[in-house]
Amino acid sequence: MSDKSNPYDAPDTGHVWDESLRELTNQPPKWWMLGFHVSWILVLAYGLIYPMWPMVNTHTKGMTGWTSIKEYKEDLQAIEAKRAKYEDQLPGKSAAAILADDELSNYVVRSAKVLFGDNCAACHGTGGQGNPGFPVLADDDWLFGGSIDKIEESIINGRNGMMPAHGNQLSDTEANELADAVAAGNPSSTPLFQQKGCFACHGMEGTGNPMLGAPDLTDSIWRFAAKDQRESIKYTIVHGVNDPQDPQTRPAEMPKFGGTKLNDTDIKKLAVYVHKLGGGQ
Numbered sequence: 001m002s003d004k005s006n007p008y009d010a011p012d013t014g015h016v017w018d019e020s021l022r023e024l025t026n027q028p029p030k031w032w033m034l035g036f037h038v039s040w041i042l043v044l045a046y047g048l049i050y051p052m053w054p055m056v057n058t059h060t061k062g063m064t065g066w067t068s069i070k071e072y073k074e075d076l077q078a079i080e081a082k083r084a085k086y087e088d089q090l091p092g093k094s095a096a097a098i099l100a101d102d103e104l105s106n107y108v109v110r111s112a113k114v115l116f117g118d119n120c121a122a123c124h125g126t127g128g129q130g131n132p133g134f135p136v137l138a139d140d141d142w143l144f145g146g147s148i149d150k151i152e153e154s155i156i157n158g159r160n161g162m163m164p165a166h167g168n169q170l171s172d173t174e175a176n177e178l179a180d181a182v183a184a185g186n187p188s189s190t191p192l193f194q195q196k197g198c199f200a201c202h203g204m205e206g207t208g209n210p211m212l213g214a215p216d217l218t219d220s221i222w223r224f225a226a227k228d229q230r231e232s233i234k235y236t237i238v239h240g241v242n243d244p245q246d247p248q249t250r251p252a253e254m255p256k257f258g259g260t261k262l263n264d265t266d267i268k269k270l271a272v273y274v275h276k277l278g279g280g281q
């Protein structure tokens, strides 16, 4: 290998290693050069159109004046303009009137979902499916009434259903007899139901009274649902609900959202939302 000439016949740098290795100065391939030129032209063009080059206290603005915050604000304006069409109508309408308007109530149901999640779901569950001790809102069974007005009233003023503890007026046998009759769905089958005054709130047949929040005891839908429903019923009879005299009473407090907590429009939205969940009458 003593021949030091360049076997490729291409220009080289004149450096030689290991007697025959030469460093050639070939041009890079055409496709590579083309890619290179296209890239820098694109970079320059981008810099002309969009904000790009940093300067001392600012940056170049680009010919279009585009900024991401401006785009975001424009999008937001477009959404608010769409909402305004509905939102502007809400203050002048009652919850019942909103409910009667299909387009408006569809909008309200969509926009109240977040309100419900923020204010109500902790107790009533995300879909209004209820929690132990907190009533289901997604069925058509109501303590205080499922009309749109009653629902709105529940939200504005809160609710505190009251049932006195009956433990001190009932022997254990009597409490068991009442619990059995209620669990069987036929509370008035025992004379105790009248004698002990249960009918005054729950009605002669035990079908309830929404004025007092006294539930229907014949429909097998339980406000205080439990694995052992018979025991749970007996517990309610003995300790009552919200009875300040009995430390073991069942708590039942629906907080008041009227006044400072939520504004009128939000309350109307929620009333419509809850009504649609439960399909009340």
Ligand code: HEC
Pocket: 143, 160, 161, 162, 163, 164, 166, 178, 182, 193, 196, 197, 198, 199, 200, 201, 202, 212, 213, 214, 215, 217, 221, 222, 223, 224, 225, 233, 236, 237, 241, 252
């Ligand atoms: C002063 C009215 C009043 C009287 C009297 C009364 N209740 Fe009640 N009762 C209520 C109210 C109100 C509730 C629901 C409380 C709530 O959920 O806020 C209730 C709840 C119950 C429940 C729970 C039902 C469920 O779905 O879990 C049972 C059971 C019950 N009452 C049985 C009786 C029996 C039996 C008597 C008679 C010994 C009686 N009540 C007397 C008002 C009354």
Ligand code: HEC
Pocket: 116, 119, 120, 121, 122, 123, 124, 133, 134, 135, 137, 141, 142, 143, 144, 145, 146, 151, 154, 155, 159, 160, 161, 162, 213, 251, 252, 253, 254, 255, 257, 270, 271, 274
């Ligand atoms: C701190 C827990 C809690 C929160 C938060 C709460 N609720 Fe309630 N809600 C209750 C309880 C407990 C009752 C049952 C009251 C009773 O039994 O007297 C109730 C009852 C109701 C009722 C009456 C149900 C019926 O059967 O008549 C409606 C309607 C209602 N809530 C809607 C809402 C809405 C809408 C929100 C959100 C703005 C909300 N609640 C937030 C605990 C809560």
